[in-house]
Amino acid sequence: HGRIGEERARRYFGQLASALNYLHNKNIAHRDLKCENVLLKDENTVKLTDFGFSRFCRNGKRVLSSTYCGSAAYASPEVLQGIPYNPKMYDVWSLGCILFIMVTGTMPFDDTNIKTQIRLQMHRDVRFPSNYSISSSCKSLIRHMLEPDIVKRATLKQVLRHPWLEEGVAVAS
Template identity: 55%
Template structure:
């Protein structure tokens, strides 16, 4: 007879409390994990992601989780959620990390609506800085989306959730293509939806385009209810036509969006080119 799930979670909470943390409240629930707001004895707040190996599946435990742990152990950037400690028992993993009090970008957009161009620029630059840092380390996130971008105080952005992240080179420094379908279909580049091996860094670039589009419009750039039609719209560059209907937005913004959501990999921008794009070159101090 299997042990009920609630017994596993109660045991995990007790283990966390024994290590000196107080559980304040539950922040979220996934298929095989839960996230809690916790406090240390000095009242410092953290988020703790509790992963139950029993519920996560072999592929996750043997493939994705070791990659995630290896990656979060070496990254340190002001616009990336910091993981301070990883505790592991026979059946449970605890990740103690930054608590992002203001929620994620998707929640913000759902509540506030589309973001002004100047504010979007300020936020997007921080996201680009985080992705640039990762790409310089030959790391691709592979799950960039508004739900994984978190808001801190003072309009600081932090990128989180490295469950699908991977290194883009092998032990000999050779580039490695990805074959795993990662992330959400709504943010997927056409090469992924076509099921071919893909450059994971260029997938991140496409996803950046989706994020920027959502920030500006509070809508998705492509309808993912029919993936065949979605791929066709991507290949037809339907975004170009859509942006023509935006008289209130700058030509530089439209150019950047079109260059990010470019189906031809040879024409899609690299992260270095994104950082140097004219739309981002002017310092935005409005929100500082």
């Protein structure tokens, strides 16, 4: 456990974002993205698992979920507050949490108190450990994914086109 280097994080994250893009293009939201559901196949390949909370989202309609699922540590503010949410944008938030954990080795928000967690999320209080060198491009991507305002939060398409991902190997979209 612990953090991994940015190059490896970019490789793994690109694969996860591509897998999620595949699901979203098939109108499926995962809704339980967390490190425990990302398996290492080998040194260079990750696999996304556990589709128990996944949901089919009909295309062409704004689909909102009201079911709380997933893990609090990876949950977006709208999910924690019990507000009907866009499950694909919830996936983007959770993916941002995973990237934060990859490059820092810590959780982005303390989930021991949900009210405190929501307050930190809503105040955009994402703190990167000062003892690690994390590129500004990576931080920018994480902040865009952990944006509490769903209208301003990165879409998965924006994530896949983010300069940080493009600094490494090309990602299929």
